[in-house]
Amino acid sequence: MKVRIESSKIVKPSYEDGSEAPAHARWVTLSVFDKVTYGEHVAIIFAFRPPSPPNGEVELGLAKALTLYRECAGRIGEGPDRRRSVLLNDAGARFVEATVDAPLAVSLPSGPSPEVRRLHPRIDDGPVELVQVQLTRFSCGSLVVGFAGHHQIADGQATANFLSAWGLATRRLPMSPAPVFDRGTRFVPREPPLVEFPxxxxxxxAKKRNVVDEEEVELGVAGxxxxxxxxxxxxxxxxxxxxxxxxxxxxxxxxxxxxxxxxxxxxxxxxxxxxxxxxxxxxxxxxxxxxxxxxxxxxxxxxxxxxxxxxxxxxxxxxxxxxxxxxxxxxxxxxxxxxxxxxxxxxxxxxxxxxxxxxxxxxxxxxxxxxxxxxxxxxxxxxINFHDLDFGGGxxxxxxxxxxxxxxxxxxxxxxxxxxxxxxxxxxxxxxxxxxxxxxxxxx
The missing domain is CATH 3.30.559.10 (Chloramphenicol acetyltransferase-like domain)
Incomplete structure (x- = not known):
């Protein structure tokens, strides 16, 4: 499968519909649940049959969704208090357009293979954008959307909520229900704390030593x-x-x-x-x-x-x-x-x-x-309602x-x-x- 990248750009939140742009950037501290999960991007592949809206409409929908989900357009780093945080600065999400000069039926692998990675932006080199998407158009009119989101800002359910809002915005529908953003204050420890489990x-x-895992060798998996x-x-x-x-x-x-x-x-x-x-x-x-x-x-x-x-x-x-x-x-x-x-x-x-x-x-x-x-x-x-992603063609x-x-x-x-x-x-x-x-x- 030969995937040709046509363009790659940053899409920022669009406040052109009357919503007011924030006056300044601010830091939101990651919760204890955010920090204990995988600190990397997770990619999901969605395949749609034709018809589907043009890329410009899907891009506009993404820009509108980012006004509501500003954390997806932010950046992760160390906040002023030296804690790992999300900077809400509207820096934007990565938006890649690509084509394949062949029908989807003969191009998309029947099972997982390294070729699947060509259908979403690279996530193995630590991209700075917390959300990255790739729209790949096939000669038959089918569309594959490769979505990659940083796990520390959203688990599976939260990611599905954002994807649903992106679809609603692309269809020019209200993004409902509204998300709840209080990760920095919701999970407050008890006073006094009570740690009951190991x-x-x-x-x-503890950090592992850089040695060969003896159990792996004993089980024979190394061979x-x-x-x-x-x-x-x-x-x-x-x-x-x-x-x-x-x-x-x-x-x-x-x-x-x-x-x-x-x-x-x-x-x-x-x-x-x-x-x-x-x-x-x-x-x-x-x-x-x-x-x-x-x-x-x-x-x-x-x-x-x-x-x-x-x-x-x-x-x-x-x-x-x-x-x-x-x-x-x-x-x-x-x-x-x-x-x-x-x-x-x-x-x-x-x-x-x-x-x-x-x-x-x-x-x-x-x-x-x-x-x-x-x-x-x-x-x-x-x-998890990943199947709710709908840009207008189902x-x-x-x-x-x-x-x-x-x-x-x-x-x-x-x-x-x-x-x-x-x-x-x-x-x-x-x-x-x-x-x-x-x-x-x-x-x-």
Whole structure:
């Protein structure tokens, strides 16, 4: 796929519709949740069938959306108080226009590959713009929008809210509901603080020494070849069977496991088996937990920022594979349930206490870790409204993450068919991936 870049520019907020431009720039301190997450850009690919509005209208919509979401047009840096902050200076977002002299059907890879990275601006060299977009037009009239946003200003739900507003602005509709911007003041520690949980071993860790990971060598992962990313389609019938099997052993008084808990449990077991892990090897899953509905009082759905911590269900690999899928689902259920309001408040108290800086702790959210085996990291978009992005020609027919070859990473994306089916994007060593393909659709 040959992508030709036609233009690259900065789009700044447009206050031409009567809204008043701010008199001066100001700093907004990042919250403790912003600072503990991944400090990099995350890219998402949206594919639209024709017709779609011309690039000029999409650009104008972006400029209007930036007047409401000023943080997306700002810059991250060290504020006057020496804390990591966002400078609201209307510096703008990157807007790239590109073309492909071929139809989308023969150009867009059927599965994730390095070519996908050509459909969004480069994010591996630390771009200063917090939001970067690329509009790629294909000869058939199809449009692919590659969006890249800095994770420390927005989690998945906040990003989806911004994308929805961009679509509404492009369609000349009111950007509603209005976002909530109070990241610098919302998460206040208690007085006195109450740290009830071991956050130093969960969200934070001591800085690693620059040595070879002995566990990786012992597991043999250092000797593997290439990591490949594979897209698996999970039909609504298959998902329903997994849910039914996972919940089959529950008493009548218990609600069945959720779609996410069931599917994540099945894939955790299947990937562990495909890796050939057995008794004596501990495996865990890193699962994002949205705190908006868990904190008390709840954080508004339209809050712009990060409100995510992680659950870490763990199990002996041999025990995980030998027992039914319901056992893995219960481990996931309990681990997520434990990340409740008390846990979120405990984290706020520790992260606000100065201990992190005094002890030189760093977040465990580490995108530079190339191999997770024997563990997994699951990013679920099942409850996030990415499909609401609509520039006027309807929603996307494909939503997918960029090519992300971190071994052990797993993305669960709802199908655009909106029928309960989903797609799973999993990165594994080549030989493990071949085994996963063979056993993935067997439910035990």
């Amino acid at each position: 956050h130093r071993q969960v969200e934070y860790r 593997h070849d290439k990591v490949k990313v594979h897209r698996m389609y999970l039909s609504k019938e298959f998902v329903a069977r997994v849910k039914a099997r996972a919940s089959s052993g529950l008493p009548p008084s218990r609600r069945g496991y959720t779609t996410f808990q069931s599917v994540a449990a099945h894939l955790w077991r299947a990937i562990t088996a495909a890796r050939g892990l057995g008794a004596g090897v501990s495996t865990q899953v890193r699962i994002s937990v949205n705190g908006r509905t868990r904190m008390r009082p709840p954080v508004p759905r339209d809050y712009f920022g990060n409100v995510v911590l992680w659950a870490f269900p763990r199990c002996d690999a041999g025990d995980l594979v030998s027992r039914p899928v319901g056992h893995a689902a219960e481990l996931i259920y309990r681990a997520i349930a434990d990340v409740d309001d008390a846990y979120f408040r405990s984290f706020v108290d520790l992260a606000s206490s100065g201990v992190v800086e005094a002890e030189g702790l760093v977040p465990t959210a580490d995108s530079e870790q190339a191999v997770l085996c024997p563990d997994l990291e699951v990013d679920a978009w099942l409850g 929603g996307p027919f494909r939503v997918m993450p960029t090519y992300y070859p971190m071994e052990g990473s797993l993305f669960l994306v709802p199908s655009t068919l909106d029928d309960g089916s989903m797609e799973a994007y999993v990165a594994l060593f080549d030989d493990h991936l071949e085994e996963l393909k063979r056993i993935c659709h067997k439910i035990t």
